Amino acid sequence: MTLVTLLATLDVIYTLAKYLIFPPLSLQTTELLSFFGSILLVLIAVELLETFKTFQRDKTVNVLSVLLVALIVMARKVIIMEINDGTDGMGLLGLSAIIISLSLGYYLIKRSESLEK
Numbered sequence: 001m002t003l004v005t006l007l008a009t010l011d012v013i014y015t016l017a018k019y020l021i022f023p024p025l026s027l028q029t030t031e032l033l034s035f036f037g038s039i040l041l042v043l044i045a046v047e048l049l050e051t052f053k054t055f056q057r058d059k060t061v062n063v064l065s066v067l068l069v070a071l072i073v074m075a076r077k078v079i080i081m082e083i084n085d086g087t088d089g090m091g092l093l094g095l096s097a098i099i100i101s102l103s104l105g106y107y108l109i110k111r112s113e114s115l116e117k
Contacts (some may be wrong), residue, residue: 001045001048001049005042008045012038012039016035040072041076044072044073044076047069047072050065051069063109064110067109071106074098074102078099
């Protein structure tokens with residue numbers, strides 16, 4: 001997992017350097033979406049590594065970290081999704097239901113933690 005995270009990070013750095021050194025004449029939307037998707041992929045990998053490290057140390061799973069990773073995954077899915085390429089309405093409703101339920105779960109757990117303190 002660490003190797004994959006390192007390779008994904010190096011890929012993001014290489015792509016960013018390539019765009020900064022040799023700026024494209026016309027930057028396409030698909031290239032931008034791919035780049036943002038790569039950045040979010042690195043964030044997902046870092047969060048998963050942190051969750052694994054916490055589990056190894058404490059032998060407990062931090063539910064907030066898991067929900068945060070799931071929210072980042074859903075954000076990545078929304079960002080790289082092409083709406084015009086035959087996405088049906090039920091798929092979008094399902095995706096929005098997942099995002100709302102993950103957000104609500106994250107909010108409720110954070111709220112219960114703050115009330116305990």
